[in-house]
Amino acid sequence: MSADTAAVVVDHVSKKFKLYRERNQTLKSAVMRGRKTVAEEFWAVNDVSFEVPEGHTFGLIGRNGSGKSTLLKTLARIYYPDAGSITLRGKAASLLEVGSGFHPELSGRENVYLNASILGLKRREVDARFDEIVEFSGVEKFIDQPVKNYSSGMYVRLGFSVAVHTNPDILVVDEVLAVGDGAFKEKSRQKFLEFTRDGKTVILVSHSLPQIREMCDQVAWLDKGTLREVGDAETVTEHYEKALVDEKE
Amino acid sequence: MTYLKELFATRELLYNLTMREVKGQYRRTVLGQLWSLLNPIATMLVYTVVFSFIFRARPHVGDPSGLDIYPLWLMCGLLPWLYFSRVVNGGLNSMVSNSGLIKKVYFPRMHLPFSVTASVGFTWLIEMGVLVLALQIFGGWPIWWIPVALLVMVLLAFFAVGVAMMLAITNVHFRDTQHFTTIVLQMWMYLTPIIYPLSLVENAARDIGDWVLTVYRLNPMERFVEVFRNLLYDNRWPELGDTLFIVAVSGIVFTLGFWVFSRNERRLAELL
Structure with missing residues (x-):
């Protein structure tokens, strides 16, 4: 090599x-x-x-x-x-723990933006990929709910989805x-x-x-x-x- | 230099972290952002009752504004102080309270104390806005002095975050720092002419010796309080000496904090 x-x-x-x-x-x-x-x-x-x-x-x-x-x-x-x-x-992006940095009181939508920017994405880039991120995570219905109401599976799926979409x-x-x-x-x-x-x-x-x-x-x-x-x-x-x-x- | 570049390139993260604090803070409260005003108003009432009615403390009459209202005079010093102490407390705890994030994701860690400074600053801005409005209603003319006051607010933010960055690093090594700082801040507040006028100290200095006043005025917060009162309560230019003092102190303390923090930043994840 x-x-x-x-x-x-x-x-x-x-x-x-x-x-x-x-x-x-x-x-x-x-x-x-x-x-x-x-x-x-x-x-x-x-x-x-x-x-x-x-x-x-x-x-x-x-x-x-x-x-x-x-x-x-x-x-x-x-x-x-x-x-x-x-x-x-x-x-490089790391996926050591998904959903780290999620704020429990903020909605899924707000947390997607927050988490994506922690992982180094600009707002414009998140805008462009937002639908894709939500669709991949499969939490469409709950995206405007505070994430503290999410099941642990939903929480992790959303976090994972943000991370893999940071490209x-x-x-x-x-x-x-x-x-x-x-x-x-x-x-x-x-x-x-x-x-x-x-x-x-x-x-x-x-x-x-x-x-x-x-x-x-x-x-x-x-x-x-x-x-x-x-x-x-x-x-x-x-x-x-x-x-x-x-x-x- | 590369570090500064990186900080600048990730400025959106700073904005998002700040909004996380601002939005998260008053979620699920009926009064929402109003709470940030109720807190200082309650403090104002307590101090006014105790010091104005019971101890009969007299503020100096605003020159040239002619204002002679203890609660307003008090707030011109108390609000900057509260800002300072909240930034120092929040900033020094920002490493420990975000340890989950620091251990799992890479990003310039300096954004954490910065975001505390900015989110607390947002609240402070609202408080100061209400104070200016009150001063205007009661006969002062602080409106013209707003631009200068904003500059001094920025200086205080630099000073506060500089102190916070140094303590944040210390707190990662010794968790004693947070408890120790609480005590120091309490004493520091009473060593600053916030609830009593400087003239009391001047009187005491006349009896004991001038050195008392010289030492007393080494406190940068004394100068900040003085400058804020000059601008908002008296409506005049602050003394040149005071202005130079706070510019120098803010510059030095911020640079020192920045240096200490950036030198220790890499090891934060393993120390937490």
Whole structure:
């Protein structure tokens, strides 16, 4: 894979967290601690490098605490790497939690505009896509109701719909495919396929290996913050499954 | 510089966050936006009864406006103070109260304290409008001074958000900040000539020594209150010294707040 077709280049990225023995964020504890640092360093992501080719769906797999989510948040510019760099070609949008930033007292319509602008869309652009967003979410009837009256499914569907309609070049997704009922899941799957058909890139984290195999072309396997393997989805998931079984024995 | 550019490019987000505050605040209340007026009016009544009737505090007579009405004189200082304290409180809490958003989406975080400043400013603008109307009705002539007063309001907004940005970062590290600030703001209010006239302090300074007044007047809010009263209550130009003082303080405090905030912004998501 040559550099000019890579949508995302992850170059020796490391991210550390400080673990405080006392998780007490008060001035008193800081003063008592004095100059001594009691923080331990913990490398959640350690020297990970890979490239994500443009127009493909890329999966991140690994066990709990393997650093998938940290890496995803770093890709979404919520965390900043302590070492290494991430290069994104094009506009990136993240879908780590849908409907974040919804104001419960405001109507669905107002929240669509608010949420879309948090995700970086201009008012004009929302105007143009508004009907599409509402139709996709399937909450037409309730769009002028305050979202606090929405069922949790409606809430999530509307949030999801706004996010996928922000028209990013790179979409970063954290297990949100598990939202909504079967019909909506199928709809979102179709949307992702449409994305990659248009030459856009999707990066997703999932614990469901069948889903990963079905949707992803390439997969990176993370283990305790380091990269175990990256490559073809079938091969890597097979190795991963084998490792899980081996461990149990 | 790139950060400023990004802030400017996402200015629509600032507008939307501000409207979220403005619209969300009085939803499901019968009186709606009227509540923002009832609050200062209630405060005004309390202070007027206590200080005007019980302690018999005398404001100075407006020069040249000739006004001599304690509640109006009080409000010219109280409304700017209330604005300041609401921006500082709201701004310093804006990181913690929006932590869900900060941890899930990337956007320039500075829009959060800015949106507090703007949404509280919206309420303040209405309050000041009513005050100007009242001053006009009772014989003053504040209308000509509105443009200058608006400029001073902008200066106060810069000063307030500068303080709020520094405290917001501190509050992420130590949640003590919010409780500590409540106490400091309370004391700060009484150290500012809002409910009593500056002449009381001047009298005291004559007995104790001039340094008292010098120290007392280091308080930027004292200058702001003075300037607002000059413009709206007295209807005259403020002292050049006061004007320069507030311009300088606003500039310095805002720059400092901006610097502190932008340097710490990247780590907010993991610290919250």
